[in-house]
Amino acid sequence: MTNKPSRITRLVIWGLFALLLIVAPLIFTKGASLSLLSQMGTIMIFGLSYNMLLGQGGMLSFGHAVYSGLGAFCAIHAMNLAAAGTFPIPVTLIPLVGGVAGMGFGVLFGYVTTKKSGTTFAMITLGLVELVFASSLMLPGFFGGEGGIATNRVIGSPFLGITYGPQIQVYYLIAFWLFISTIGMYAFTHTPLGRMANAVRDNPERVEFVGYDTQWVRYLTLILSAFFAGISGGLSAINFEIVSAENVSALRSGLILLYTFIGGVGFFFGPMIGAVIGIFLTVMLSDYTKAWQLYLGAFFIIMVMYVPGGLASLVMQNVRLLKFGMLRRVWRHFAPLCVAGFIAFAGVVAMIEMLYHRALDADSGPTMTLFAWPVDTSAAMPWAIAVLLVIVGALGVRWLGRGFQSVWSDVNTEIEEAMRRAAA
Amino acid sequence: MEFVLITLLNGLSYGLLLFMLSSGLTLIFSMMGVLNFAHASFYMLGAYFAYVVSSHFGFWPALVLAPLGVGVIGALIERYGLRAVHKHGHVHELLFTFGLSYVVVEIVKLTWGLSAVAYPIPPELDGPLFTLYTTTFPIYKGFMMLVAVLMLVAIFLVLTRTRIGLVIQASLTHPDMAEALGHNVPRVFMLVFGGGCALAGLAGVIGGNAFVTEPGMAATVGSIIFVVVVVGGMGSLLGALSASLLIGILQTYAVAIDYSLLNLLSKFGLDVSPDAIGYTVLSLTVSQVAPILPYLLLVLILIFRPRGLMGVREG
Numbered sequence: 007m008t009n010k011p012s013r014i015t016r017l018v019i020w021g022l023f024a025l026l027l028i029v030a031p032l033i034f035t036k037g038a039s040l041s042l043l044s045q046m047g048t049i050m051i052f053g054l055s056y057n058m059l060l061g062q063g064g065m066l067s068f069g070h071a072v073y074s075g076l077g078a079f080c081a082i083h084a085m086n087l088a089a090a091g092t093f094p095i096p097v098t099l100i101p102l103v104g105g106v107a108g109m110g111f112g113v114l115f116g117y118v119t120t121k122k123s124g125t126t127f128a129m130i131t132l133g134l135v136e137l138v139f140a141s142s143l144m145l146p147g148f149f150g151g152e153g154g155i156a157t158n159r160v161i162g163s164p165f166l167g168i169t170y171g172p173q174i175q176v177y178y179l180i181a182f183w184l185f186i187s188t189i190g191m192y193a194f195t196h197t198p199l200g201r202m203a204n205a206v207r208d209n210p211e212r213v214e215f216v217g218y219d220t221q222w223v224r225y226l227t228l229i230l231s232a233f234f235a236g237i238s239g240g241l242s243a244i245n246f247e248i249v250s251a252e253n254v255s256a257l258r259s260g261l262i263l264l265y266t267f268i269g270g271v272g273f274f275f276g277p278m279i280g281a282v283i284g285i286f287l288t289v290m291l292s293d294y295t296k297a298w299q300l301y302l303g304a305f306f307i308i309m310v311m312y313v314p315g316g317l318a319s320l321v322m323q324n325v326r327l328l329k330f331g332m333l334r335r336v337w338r339h340f341a342p343l344c345v346a347g348f349i350a351f352a353g354v355v356a357m358i359e360m361l362y363h364r365a366l367d368a369d370s371g372p373t374m375t376l377f378a379w380p381v382d383t384s385a386a387m388p389w390a391i392a393v394l395l396v397i398v399g400a401l402g403v404r405w406l407g408r409g410f411q412s413v414w415s416d417v418n419t420e421i422e423e424a425m426r427r428a429a430a
Numbered sequence: 431m432e433f434v435l436i437t438l439l440n441g442l443s444y445g446l447l448l449f450m451l452s453s454g455l456t457l458i459f460s461m462m463g464v465l466n467f468a469h470a471s472f473y474m475l476g477a478y479f480a481y482v483v484s485s486h487f488g489f490w491p492a493l494v495l496a497p498l499g500v501g502v503i504g505a506l507i508e509r510y511g512l513r514a515v516h517k518h519g520h521v522h523e524l525l526f527t528f529g530l531s532y533v534v535v536e537i538v539k540l541t542w543g544l545s546a547v548a549y550p551i552p553p554e555l556d557g558p559l560f561t562l563y564t565t566t567f568p569i570y571k572g573f574m575m576l577v578a579v580l581m582l583v584a585i586f587l588v589l590t591r592t593r594i595g596l597v598i599q600a601s602l603t604h605p606d607m608a609e610a611l612g613h614n615v616p617r618v619f620m621l622v623f624g625g626g627c628a629l630a631g632l633a634g635v636i637g638g639n640a641f642v643t644e645p646g647m648a649a650t651v652g653s654i655i656f657v658v659v660v661v662g663g664m665g666s667l668l669g670a671l672s673a674s675l676l677i678g679i680l681q682t683y684a685v686a687i688d689y690s691l692l693n694l695l696s697k698f699g700l701d702v703s704p705d706a707i708g709y710t711v712l713s714l715t716v717s718q719v720a721p722i723l724p725y726l727l728l729v730l731i732l733i734f735r736p737r738g739l740m741g742v743r744e745g
Contacts, residue, residue: 310518
C-alpha cells in the first residue's frame with residue numbers, strides 16, 4: 007500500500023520547501039508578520055521534535071518544554087558569555103549550544119522517564135516538568151527568578167554585514183536551522199532507530215521478542231528529540247532575547263501537545279501545519295478575543311473526537327480523493343455540511359463572546375462590537391439570533407451529515423476496491 | 431513536641447484531602463484505564479457549585495448537591511464525549527480529558543469571573559476544636575479528616591460488599607463475560623466515571639473553603655494528584671491513601687523547617703564560604719525546597735520501586 011514518492015518528487019518537495027522559506031517574508035510583509043513567521047519557525051522545530059516522541063515513538067509527553075526551555079537557558083547564558091568575551095561563539099551557532107544542552111538534559115532525564123511507556127510515561131513527564139519549573143524559581147542564579155534572563159543578540163563584529171539586529175536576519179537564521187533540522191528529523195524516520203521507534207510504538211511486546219530493548223529505543227529517541235527541542239529553544243532565545251521560567255513550564259509543554267496533535271501526529275509534516283495554526287490561534291486570536299483558550303481547547307477536543315489524525319490527515323484524505331478522481335463527488339456533499347457547521351459555529355461564537363463581555367467586561371457597558379457590528383448584550387434580540395443560528399446550524403449538520411457519511415463510506419469502499427484491483 | 435504534633439495533624443488533614451482527590455482518579459484509572467487529566471477541573475467545579483448552592487441554601491445541602499451535580503456532569507461527559515473516543519485507545523482518551531481541562535477552566539472564568547469568590551467556612555464549623563499546648567486546631571480540619579475517612583470506608587464497602595460493587599469489579603476484570611451475563615458494561619463505566627468525578631467534587635466542596643475558590647485552583651493540585659497516583663501505584667486505592675498521607679505530611683513538615691544543608695555542615699564544623707561551588711544549592715532551606723519534594727519523591731520511586739508503593743503490576 008505504500009506508494010513511495012520517487013527521488014525527483016522528493017527533491018522537488020524539499021526544493022519547494024526551501025523556496026517557501028526564502029520567499030515567505032517577501033509575501034507576508036505586514037507589520038507583525040515577520041515576527042509571527044519567526045515564531046512559527048521555532049515552533050515548527052519544536053513540534054517536529056515533539057512528534058518524534060508522540061507520532062513516531064508513541065510517547066505522550068506532557069513535559070517536552072523542559073528540553074527546549076533548558077536549551078534556551080543554556081543558549082542565553084552562552085550569548086551573555088560571548089558578549090562578555092569569555093566564550094567566543096558566533097550567534098549563528100548559538101542554537102547548537104541549545105541543542106547540545108537539550109540533549110544533555112535528555113540523557114539525564116530521559117533515563118528516568120523512558121523506563122515506562124503509555125500513560126505512566128505521560129504522568130512522569132508531567133512530574134518532571136513541574137520539578138524543573140519549581141526548581142527554576144528556587145535557583146534564581148541560573149534561571150533569573152521571576153523576571154528571567156535577558157540578553158542582546160547583536161554581539162561581536164558583523165560577518166558579511168550580518169549583525170542579527172534586524173528581524174529579517176533573525177528570520178533567515180531560523181529558516182536556515184528549520185531547514186537543517188527538518189532534514190535531520192526526516193532522515194531520522196528512515197534510520198533503523200526511527201523504524202524501531204515505530205515498531206516500539208505499535209507492538210512493544212513483539213519488539214522485545216525480536217531481541218530489542220524497548221526502553222533503550224525509547225531512550226535514544228528521546229535524546230535525539232531533546233536535541234532538536236534544544237535547537238528550537240536556542241532559536242527562541244535569539245528571537246525574543248529573553249528566557250524566563252515560563253519556557254520550562256507545563257503550560258508551554260501542553261501548548262506544543264495541542265499544536266502537534268491539531269496538526270496531525272500520523273504524518274511527518276503534521277506538526278508544521280500545527281505550528282502555523284497554533285501560532286495563528288494563540289497570537290492572532292488573543293488579540294481579538296479573551297476566549298481564545300476556550301476556542302483552542304474546544305477545537306482540540308473536536309479534533310480528538312472526530313479527526314484523530316489531525317489536519318494533516320484531512321489534507322492527505324483529500325489528496326487521495328483527488329488521485330482517484332472523486333474529490334468533486336465528496337465535496338458536493340461536504341461543502342453544504344461545512345456551511346451548516348459554520349452557521350452553528352457563528353452562533354456559538356456569538357454566544358461565547360457575549361457571555362465573556364458580560365462576565366469580564368461589564369464595566370464598559372452592555373454594548374460590544376461583535377463581527378464589526380455593535381451589539382447590545384443586555385437586549386434579548388442578539389441572544390435569540392445566536393440561539394437560532396446554533397439550532398439551524400446543528401439541525402443542518404445532523405441532516406446533511408447523514409448524507410455525507412453514506413457518500414464517504416461509499417467512496418472509501420470504492421477506493422479500496424480500486425486499489426485491490428490495481429494490486430492484483 | 432508541640433510543633434511535631436500540630437504539623438503532623440496538619441499534614442494528615444492535607445494528606446486526606448489529597449486522598450479524596452486522588453481516590454476518584456485512581457478508581458477511574460483502575461476501572462477504565464482512563465487517566466482523567468481533567469480530574470482537578472472537576473474538583474474546581476465542585477468548589478464553585480458548592481459556592482453557588484451554599485450562598486442560597488447553606489453549606490449542608492451543598493455538601494450533598496454539589497458532588498451530585500459534578501457526578502452528573504462527569505457521567506454526561508463520559509456518555510457523549512469519552513465513549514466516542516474510546517475506540518481510538520487510551521492515549522486519545524487522555525488527550526480528550528486534557529482538552530477538557532482547558533475548556534473547564536475557561537468556562538469557570540466565563541461564569542464566575544477571574545478573581546476568587548467568597549465561599550466561607552460555615553459558622554458552625556468555624557472555631558477551635560481543641561488546643562494542643564498553645565496551638566489551637568480548627569474544627570474544620572477535623573471535619574475534613576472525618577469526611578475523608580467516611581469516604582474511604584464507604585468506597586471500600588460499596589466495592590466489596592454490594593452487588594453493584596461486584597458488577598463493577600467483574601466489568602473491570604472480565605468485561606466480555608460481564609456483558610454476556612446481561613450487565614450493561616458501558617453503563618457501568620459511565621457510573622464509575624460519574625462516581626469518580628463526584629468524589630473529586632466532594633473534595634472540592636471541602637477544599638474550596640479550606641483554601642481559596644478561584645480559577646487557578648485546579649492547576650495548583652493538578653500535578654500533585656498525578657504524583658500521588660504514580661507513587662501509590664497505578665490503580666491501587668490503598669496505595670493512593672498511603673501516598674497522599676506521605677506527601678501531605680512530608681510537605682507540611684518541609685514548609686515549616688527553616689534549615690539548609692549549610693546549617694547541617696556548620697554543625698560538623700564545616701563552614702562553606704559564599705564563593706564556593708554549589709553554595710546556592712547548599713544555602714537553600716528545606717522550606718524553599720518543599721514545592722519540589724513530591725516530584726523528587728516521584729523520580730526516586732520510579733528509580734527504586736517502579737510499580738509504586740502498593741502497585742501490583744508494572745504500568
